[in-house]
Amino acid sequence: MTEGNHARDDAGDAGRSPDSVRSRTGRYLVAPTGWVTAADAAADPMAREQKLIEALRRNPDLRVLRVVRSSVSEAVAAEGHAGSVGLRYPTVAVVETTPEQATILAARPEFHVDIDQPLKQLESLPPWPATDASSFDEFTQVRFQARNEEGEPVQDAFLYVHGGAYPVTAHTDAEGFAELTVPAGTLDDVEGVYVRPRADHWSVVVDRPALSHTEINTVVCRRLGEVSEEHPGEDWARQVTGFDRLPPTYRGHGVKIAVVGSGVAAGRLASEQVTGGIDVVGQDDKSWDQDLTGRATHHVALIVGHDGDRLVGVAPEAEVHVCRVFPGGRLSNLIEVLDYCITQEVDIIDLGVYAEQPSVLVAQKLEEVRQAGILCVAAAGDTAGPVGFPGTMPALFTVAAIGRLGTFPPDSAHAAQIAGIPTPEGLFAARSSCCGRKVDAWLPGVAVISAAATGGRVALDGSAVAATYGAALAGLVLAHHPDFRYGFVSRGPARVQRLAQLVRASCRPLAGLPGSGVPDATVAVGLAPPFVSPGEPWTGDPIQVPQYAMPADRLRTGYAEPSPGEQAETLSAALRAAEVLVPELDD
Secondary structure, three states, X not given: OOOOOOOOOOHHHOOOOOOOOOOOOEEEEEEEOOOOOOOOOOOOHHHHHHHHHHHHHHXXXXXXXXXXXXXXXXXXXXXXXXXXXXXXXXXXXXXXXXXXHHHHHHOOOOEEEEEOOEOEOOOOOXXXXXXXXXXXXXXXXXXXXXXEOOOOEOXXXXXXXXXXXXXXXXXXXXXXXXXXXXXXXXXXXXXXXXXXXXXXXXOEEEEOOOOOOOXXXXXXXXXOOOOOXXXXXXXXHHHHHOHHHOOOOOOOXXXXXXXXXXXXXXXXXXXXXXXXXXXXXXXXXXXXXXXXXOHHHHHHXXXXXXXXXXXXOOOOOOEEEEEEOOOOOEHHHHHHHHHHHHHOOOOEEEXXXXXXXXXXXXXXXXXXXXXXXXXXXXXXXXXXXXXOEOOOOOOOEEEEEEEEOOOOOOOOHHHHHEEOOOOOOOEEEEOOOOOOOOOOEEEEOOOEEEEOOOOOEEEEOOHHXXXXXXXXXXXXXXXXXXXXXXXXXXXXXXHHHHHHHHHHHOOEOOOOOOOOOEOOHHHHOOOOOOOOOOXXXXXOOOOOOOHHHOOHHHEEOOEEOOOHHHHHXXXXXXXXXXXXXXXXXXX
């Protein structure tokens, strides 16, 4: 699976120095198409695919790195449906070759070729302006120290100094010190200093710092959660989305959620709900319990994590499968993960990675996921541009990130995420989050606090964080909404559509943001009516109540019409269960 520059003993290279730099080869996904010749028309599709794969292996101009087979398609073939091409997902070869050879291969009607793009999960740095690089003959040492307000050192913090000639980075040692080498005479040109602690502290951004090359430059990091007495900075995400108003019995029992990301730190989450996983990057069924970036551990803890005796996860009884595709993963790895999710019969996929360009083969696999009755909640992306792939697909539920004023220190990196005019309750769209008409909902994704892979807690940004909240909410709806106990029990695309419809219908709109708005968990699980602005009719998705759930004389297309007394009593009971109303109805 190594990608590199492979020199070939080619006679055409005789006139070029053997030490000259060659063009880098690329990785591509090659799959047989449905096009067949008259001689192959009666052949077994699996045998024909194997014949074409062997032809690729014999091609001297490319190298087959591995072959991705669909276990679902193999199961269909084993049941005697091998002759039906429409029921099968094709075998995909991951090949390494030059762009020219890939173009030649794509021109042949029996092959489809996609670029095997890298998967991304970006963390945006503060937006300082770029600086032209120059050559310098003299350099100087600049020392930094990161500590908290009690004077304790902040070790293993990431230090990023931007300005002068180029950005310089380092990590603090056990005493909180770091030493950087910068061009002499350029300290006045530094645009900013960014310190990101590993855990338990807020990040710090210092714009246009007054740095010294003779004394230690100290940066003070606040302890995590210490924002102000009015805004503790911890539970705002639950408050905005209504998770804090759900009854304590709403825990997501029986639902399977697959978290696609960077793995999970073994032993960090003392939760029996993390039941399995796969590492498709390392091609290992066990190494998914390692997290090289720490982001997926943060995400898994949002769903099922525990912090001592205090419950942290919003769906603590859901069953989580961890699928490691990052860092280093590509679209071919995503195909493998989606196939794993189908075979494990997961209910919801938390897809926090994305690519720059669409892929037909991945789109086909995602359709297979939908047909299997799995809702895929995708991160919109964090490039501050249009929604990334596969979030652009209509069948996916795509989520973008919002933040809230007052939930992070004003000198932290999270402040750079503020964009546009906040709503009256202080909500704003994250600057780095992708957006567009395909965004289905907006969920917390700025300064969200959860478990750190190395211990303690950490505050992270990104649409991947928002997608995790979306997946957890969908899991609670699937576990507790009456529709899925009676009317949509069978797995299939109808269940996926209904689940997405309920989450979307629970949203309250936000001025200036596309999509439905911010979901409310109490509405989504059926404990409260849909959000409607005062004086405005409901214009969202129709709420389809199963006919057996109401008397026949009160059936109406998409809506139930209970009597005023029944409606008040039901609403009061639901709100009281959600701890919104305390008095009895008669009061």
